[in-house]
Amino acid sequence: MKRACWRLLSGEYLYHALIPLVSAAILLSAVPAGAADKPRVVILGFDGMEPSIVDTMLAAGELPNLAALRSAGAYERLHTTYPPQSPAAWSSFATCAPTGDHGIYDFLRRNPKNYLPDFGYGKTDAPRLAADGSLVSPPKAVNYRRGETFWASADRQGAKCKILHVPFSFPPDHLQEGLELSGEGVPDIRGTVTTFFALSDAFTPEELSAKVAGGIRLPIEFQEDSATVNIPAYPDPRQRSNVVQAPLTIKVDRSAHTVSLSAQGQSDTVAEGAWSKWFKWKFDVTAQYSVHAISNFCVIEAGARVRIYMSSLQFAPKQPYVPFSTPVTYSGELEDRAGLYKTIGWTNDTHALSQDALTDDSFLAEAKTTDDWLQALTLDEIKRNDFQLLVSVWTSTDRVAHMFWRFRDPKHAQYTKEGAAKYGHVIEDTYKRMDAIVGAVRKQLPPDALVIVLSDHGFHSFRKGFSVNTWLARNGYLALTGKSDPATAHTEKGQQFLAGFDWSKTKAYGLGLGSIYLNQKGREGQGLVAADAASQLIAELKAKLLDVTDPDTGGKVFSAVYTRDDYHGQTADAPDLQLGYADGYQTSKPSAGGAVPQDVFEINNGKWSGDHASSDVASTAGIFLANKPMTQDARIEDLGVTALTFLGLKVPPEFRGKSLLQQ
Numbered sequence: 001m002k003r004a005c006w007r008l009l010s011g012e013y014l015y016h017a018l019i020p021l022v023s024a025a026i027l028l029s030a031v032p033a034g035a036a037d038k039p040r041v042v043i044l045g046f047d048g049m050e051p052s053i054v055d056t057m058l059a060a061g062e063l064p065n066l067a068a069l070r071s072a073g074a075y076e077r078l079h080t081t082y083p084p085q086s087p088a089a090w091s092s093f094a095t096c097a098p099t100g101d102h103g104i105y106d107f108l109r110r111n112p113k114n115y116l117p118d119f120g121y122g123k124t125d126a127p128r129l130a131a132d133g134s135l136v137s138p139p140k141a142v143n144y145r146r147g148e149t150f151w152a153s154a155d156r157q158g159a160k161c162k163i164l165h166v167p168f169s170f171p172p173d174h175l176q177e178g179l180e181l182s183g184e185g186v187p188d189i190r191g192t193v194t195t196f197f198a199l200s201d202a203f204t205p206e207e208l209s210a211k212v213a214g215g216i217r218l219p220i221e222f223q224e225d226s227a228t229v230n231i232p233a234y235p236d237p238r239q240r241s242n243v244v245q246a247p248l249t250i251k252v253d254r255s256a257h258t259v260s261l262s263a264q265g266q267s268d269t270v271a272e273g274a275w276s277k278w279f280k281w282k283f284d285v286t287a288q289y290s291v292h293a294i295s296n297f298c299v300i301e302a303g304a305r306v307r308i309y310m311s312s313l314q315f316a317p318k319q320p321y322v323p324f325s326t327p328v329t330y331s332g333e334l335e336d337r338a339g340l341y342k343t344i345g346w347t348n349d350t351h352a353l354s355q356d357a358l359t360d361d362s363f364l365a366e367a368k369t370t371d372d373w374l375q376a377l378t379l380d381e382i383k384r385n386d387f388q389l390l391v392s393v394w395t396s397t398d399r400v401a402h403m404f405w406r407f408r409d410p411k412h413a414q415y416t417k418e419g420a421a422k423y424g425h426v427i428e429d430t431y432k433r434m435d436a437i438v439g440a441v442r443k444q445l446p447p448d449a450l451v452i453v454l455s456d457h458g459f460h461s462f463r464k465g466f467s468v469n470t471w472l473a474r475n476g477y478l479a480l481t482g483k484s485d486p487a488t489a490h491t492e493k494g495q496q497f498l499a500g501f502d503w504s505k506t507k508a509y510g511l512g513l514g515s516i517y518l519n520q521k522g523r524e525g526q527g528l529v530a531a532d533a534a535s536q537l538i539a540e541l542k543a544k545l546l547d548v549t550d551p552d553t554g555g556k557v558f559s560a561v562y563t564r565d566d567y568h569g570q571t572a573d574a575p576d577l578q579l580g581y582a583d584g585y586q587t588s589k590p591s592a593g594g595a596v597p598q599d600v601f602e603i604n605n606g607k608w609s610g611d612h613a614s615s616d617v618a619s620t621a622g623i624f625l626a627n628k629p630m631t632q633d634a635r636i637e638d639l640g641v642t643a644l645t646f647l648g649l650k651v652p653p654e655f656r657g658k659s660l661l662q663q
């Protein structure tokens, strides 16, 4: 409009008089209409940032940008979901509703009819191929979450949104105006959370035959320091045992401590301890159907022996296995802007570190690279100045705490003084990095923009595992086929997913990180407990669990046990009981996977040493900061409502959160 007026004017005087006006007009024309003059909200999420650590660092002056938020507005604990774990919490964040409304309760859920487990938050189905190899239907992602996200609501009301890496928001929403890049929840091309590849010329036969959680070990058979390894890349959906292979050529220079990798026309020489560039892959499943992927490598050792980590085969940004951005072309546009990037949702490969396929240092270096990438993207999107709501979430805060808590808790079985000296501060280092992100983001924003920082839950040490199913068996609630003595009954090693359970004698069973279900008549396929006896059994189990003590310390194992009433909402598919562990305890891994190990308690000897998944929610709050004064008692479902209210948009009636803005 102002530019059009300028064309109507002429003459030297007018030219000089109007220079400031023209400059302003040009500046305005760089800002898409309707964005710059409207209110703006930026929400930065740091998964699992623990309030007690933040408090200590704030007191020491180590988080200046969070401190600036605190003094400008608000800093308090953020009340989170039952249970305090990411799938439930981020789904409550997204839909402004409690767990019972969106229906995401745990990482695992079960089909009550046949007791088979499934991911608790969604799944990615493989494509369907005809016998002749042609594509019948492409792979498809499904999110089990119920309800509309607050950014979809904002978009519907005409506000442009940019949603980056909000966990468990895959597949992304369809947005008219805005953009979304899915993060945690995006699987690899196999549909798994992660399947890394560990390659070595030094694996023992036992190591090669052992099952590796989250990965595959592959031997390198060198001949004169050169070898080709066939990577088992993609199972043919028509016959999953038929796996499409992809050759990778490896040449090692043992004196220079480098490895040269080549595959599908690409190559890179990588020094010991370093990460490679990204490789693009194309797997021809049939003559008519190909799958594209990307992966990178870390050379762990390249001397007397060779060890190489290869990341999961992740979605290719320009030819995604399943679209993971809105618009679908956005993921490819990001490749054009800054090159290939990590697309798998579980961005830090905790499994590989647990299995010694990555070192502590290589894990931490990679976490920083991924954090920096998301920081650059977030700042780039903010600088474009064309949005009203931006949400960006980092998850390294959670992963680093899961893996390195062992070096800050002297009571943890994996604690060593040397480890504490070297890695005892890495959680703080990660928090400092997040603090710098907050500072950099605020610098790009006008002062009247609302800035919110949150973590979805806190953290605890994980010293001991509790096997829920073993406890149920020892107390007469769970029976195993052919194992009549409840004092000793257990499943065999490797047996999982409720296999071997005698449903005719089982009243309750555990699956997932903190869920207990009754084997209820009319609901479970081989239900035993009558519906009218359910509430009494739930009360009995709750009372007994609250009495459980650790024989080594005499302390209580649970500080709370929740029932369906605590989920608030439509809870027909909810667990009947949700455990609320005291500090130091979590469900043991085998029990979470539906097994019955021999002992009720096990010392946690893993690197996965911090946790929160089924902690008592009362002691596992997240944090909430804002640059404007807020009302007290913030809950995770309030933040989206606060954002919509600040933007002057309507809050849908099904959103149960409240606005935290002070009137």
Ligand SMILES: [Zn+2]
Pocket: 048, 086, 398, 399, 402, 612
């Ligand atoms: Zn976590």
